[in-house]
Amino acid sequence: MTKTTLTFQELKRISDREIREMQDRKFRAFIRYQVWPNHPYYRHLFKENNIDPFNITCMRDWEKYQIPLVRKVDYKDHIREFVLNPMEEDGKERDPANIVKSVMAYAKASGKSDLYAFLRNNGIRVKLHIGADAAMERIKERLAYLYSPLQFWLSSGRASGMPAPVFLTRYDNDLLYRNCVKVGQMAVDPWVGTGWKLVSMNLFPYAPHLGWHAVNMGLKQMSEFYVATSAGGAIPTPKLVEIAKLFKVNGFAGMPSYLRNRFFRAMKEMDYEAPEKVVVLLAGEKIYPPVVDDIVDTLTSKGAKEVRVVGGYASSESKISFAVQCSYEGPYHNVSPLILSFEFVRVNDDGSWEFVDDDEPGHVTLFHLDGTGTVFEGFLLGDISSRHERGCCPICGMEGPFFWDIGRQNDVEAQIDIMGISEKKIKGATVNLTALRTDLLSIDGIEELQIEIAKEDPNDPYSMDVLNIYVALYGGAEGRRDEIVREVQQVTKNAAEITPRVFVISFEELIERSGGMKFMEISDVRPRPA
Numbered sequence: 001m002t003k004t005t006l007t008f009q010e011l012k013r014i015s016d017r018e019i020r021e022m023q024d025r026k027f028r029a030f031i032r033y034q035v036w037p038n039h040p041y042y043r044h045l046f047k048e049n050n051i052d053p054f055n056i057t058c059m060r061d062w063e064k065y066q067i068p069l070v071r072k073v074d075y076k077d078h079i080r081e082f083v084l085n086p087m088e089e090d091g092k093e094r095d096p097a098n099i100v101k102s103v104m105a106y107a108k109a110s111g112k113s114d115l116y117a118f119l120r121n122n123g124i125r126v127k128l129h130i131g132a133d134a135a136m137e138r139i140k141e142r143l144a145y146l147y148s149p150l151q152f153w154l155s156s157g158r159a160s161g162m163p164a165p166v167f168l169t170r171y172d173n174d175l176l177y178r179n180c181v182k183v184g185q186m187a188v189d190p191w192v193g194t195g196w197k198l199v200s201m202n203l204f205p206y207a208p209h210l211g212w213h214a215v216n217m218g219l220k221q222m223s224e225f226y227v228a229t230s231a232g233g234a235i236p237t238p239k240l241v242e243i244a245k246l247f248k249v250n251g252f253a254g255m256p257s258y259l260r261n262r263f264f265r266a267m268k269e270m271d272y273e274a275p276e277k278v279v280v281l282l283a284g285e286k287i288y289p290p291v292v293d294d295i296v297d298t299l300t301s302k303g304a305k306e307v308r309v310v311g312g313y314a315s316s317e318s319k320i321s322f323a324v325q326c327s328y329e330g331p332y333h334n335v336s337p338l339i340l341s342f343e344f345v346r347v348n349d350d351g352s353w354e355f356v357d358d359d360e361p362g363h364v365t366l367f368h369l370d371g372t373g374t375v376f377e378g379f380l381l382g383d384i385s386s387r388h389e390r391g392c393c394p395i396c397g398m399e400g401p402f403f404w405d406i407g408r409q410n411d412v413e414a415q416i417d418i419m420g421i422s423e424k425k426i427k428g429a430t431v432n433l434t435a436l437r438t439d440l441l442s443i444d445g446i447e448e449l450q451i452e453i454a455k456e457d458p459n460d461p462y463s464m465d466v467l468n469i470y471v472a473l474y475g476g477a478e479g480r481r482d483e484i485v486r487e488v489q490q491v492t493k494n495a496a497e498i499t500p501r502v503f504v505i506s507f508e509e510l511i512e513r514s515g516g517m518k519f520m521e522i523s524d525v526r527p528r529p530a
Contacts, residue, residue, distance in 0.1 A: 004112070004370065005178050005338050008185040016390045016399040019337050024058040026110055026338060026369040031056050031377070033106030037089060038147075039375055041070075041081035059341060059367050062378050063355050069345070069365065069378045072155070075317075076164040083167050084372045086147055100139060103146070110370075118142060145170045147372050154208045155316040166316045167373040175339060175371060176320040180218035182335040183324045187281050187310045188222075188251070189396075196277055197224040201244055203254030203263055204284070206230035210316050211284050215253045223251070231258050241267045250275040255284040257519030260291045261448055261511060264298040274302040281324075283312035285519070286434065290441040292328060313406050317376055318366055323403070330395035331402040341367045342403065344388050345380075361386050364406065433522045436495045440469070443491065445477030445484045447507060450514045453524045465526065467492065467500040470514075472507040 003022065006014065035042050036053040046053055051065050075082060086099045100119055107116035119142070125135035150173060152165040168176070188198055200223040204212040212230070219226050227247060229240055231254060240263065244252075252259065259282065278299050282292075296307045313323040313332050321340035323332040334342055344362025347353045356362035366379040388403035433451055440449055452468040469488055477484060485502045492500045505513075514520050 003338060005336060008182045011335060012398055019400050022338055023341055023369060027059055028057050029106060029109035030369055033102060033109055034084060037102050038084040038086045041078050042377060059343060066352060067378060069353055069380050071380050079164055082374050084147060084375055149373055153210050153316040166319055168319060169373045172320050172371050172373050176214060177217050179320055179322060179336040179339060180214040181221040183312050183322045184218045184222050186324045186326060186335060187279050191277060198222060198251045199225045199247055199249050200251035201227040201229060201249045203229055203231050203252055203259060206233055210314055232262060237262045238266045241270055241272060245272050248275055250277060251279045253281040256282045256287050256291045257285055260294050264295050268298045272302050274299050274304040276305045278304045279308045281310055281312055287311050288438055288441055315381055317379055320371055326393060326396035331393060331404045332406050333398060333402045337400055339370045341369060343367055344385055358389050359387050436492060437521060439491050439495060440488060443484060443487050445473050445480055446471055447474045448472045448510055450510060451522045453526055455526050467498050469500045470503045470505055470510055472510040473504060
């Protein structure tokens with residue numbers, strides 16, 4: 001019997017070789033008996049490229065047969081075709097008996113012995129007319145549990161320009177319940193043996209996104225006490241700080257921009273005593289070192305003796321699978337390796353692609369190994385990892401697949417042509433705006449900033465590009481305003497060969513113009529030619 005997923009304790013004990021063997025078996029069965037008969041998009045893709053799905057034995061075969069990768073701009077035009085649908089095949093209604101046979105074949109090949117036994121036993125009852133009606137009803141209920149969409153997430157739409165729904169079934173929801181808790185367990189693992197108990201606060205914005213719901217499920221399971229909020233949406237942020245003080249919250253989860261710019265900013269100005277040990281889980285946005293430094297400084301100034309900050313990584317498209325750092329200096333571990341595999345690829349100029357070696361940067365590419373609802377194989381997320389490894393982590397010792405720097409130092413590459421949008425070119429030069437933002441945030445006196453690409457004449461799409469930088473200063477830095485502006489201009493000139501227009505505005509005005517809850521750190525407001 002192949003496991004559906006691994007517990008956190010099993011992840012700590014299992015070898016990378018065992019994980020890879022289970023991944024290959026699950027992927028092989030998933031492609032042959034779930035994706036091929038039930039996935040309209042990939043069924044068409046296989047036929048169009050003359051691919052026999054029974055020749056696919058492992059994820060590496062995706063490269064061997066040069067099966068086209070899927071981009072977000074492709075997905076949003078074929079949303080329905082990405083949902084597993086056993087009721088139809090090539091647009092024609094399937095015979096119910098064939099549906100059950102197909103699911104049984106998948107259950108047997110993937111090692112889901114309980115599902116196989118359930119379908120076999122009830123199928124025999126139907127065939128022999130022994131309580132046939134009740135047996136048929138049980139089969140229908142199980143198939144609805146497996147395949148009927150229950151809810152959806154929305155992708156952020158930042159890469160493709162438009163949010164798109166990703167559908168989950170009740171089966172997906174149960175997988176989510178079992179997998180999401182492992183993110184938190186990784187975050188607090190060094191303290192578990194000390195008698196430390198988690199009192200947690202969910203500070204993600206409440207929305208049809210993965211973040212809030214996954215954190216809600218996970219923290220409920222592992223906390224001694226849990227405070228669910230909506231990041232200032234229902235309760236003002238200063239009141240949330242008071243609640244954190246009242247319940248002695250020692251674990252916070254949220255988006256970096258909200259935590260740093262609102263929650264911990266309010267905490268710094270209030271009467272607050274931090275617990276001795278505090279863990280902070282950041283996800284949903286790029287994590288800048290100055291942001292982490294500010295969070296840690298605030299907590300330590302309020303009495304915390306030890307602060308653990310870790311980054312989490314997931315996407316709407318990963319649905320029920322997650323990666324999380326074992327420490328802020330460490331790599332991201334895939335805590336759901338039997339549900340989804342994070343692979344890393346290079347796309348060549350001629351349109352071909354290949355998996356990269358361990359020591360090379362690569363685009364994050366998703367391969368589902370389990371789950372129903374919306375399913376992705378060879379799906380380009382666009383984020384870049386500097387390198388990935390399999391084996392023993394040098395930080396925590398856990399084996400399995402892990403990767404470095406995701407969404408931190410390298411995610412500017414998400415804006416390249418392979419994702420369906422262009423690199424950010426200003427005055428004809430390609431500019432690494434994410435790296436520039438990191439450099440600017442390191443300037444002493446700058447609290448927050450937004451980079452804006454605009455046109456000299458806002459109404460003329462053919463006028464010259466300009467780079468505007470809106471800066472908010474710490475209170476004590478106002479006397480150095482001119483000096484800081486010159487430094488911003490110099491750093492930008494050195495990095496991008498462009499002298500920006502710098503606007504010093506209040507922190508509140510900057511947050512408002514940058515999107516509020518989900519901070520839009522880089523904004524391209526150039527008008528498009530008609």
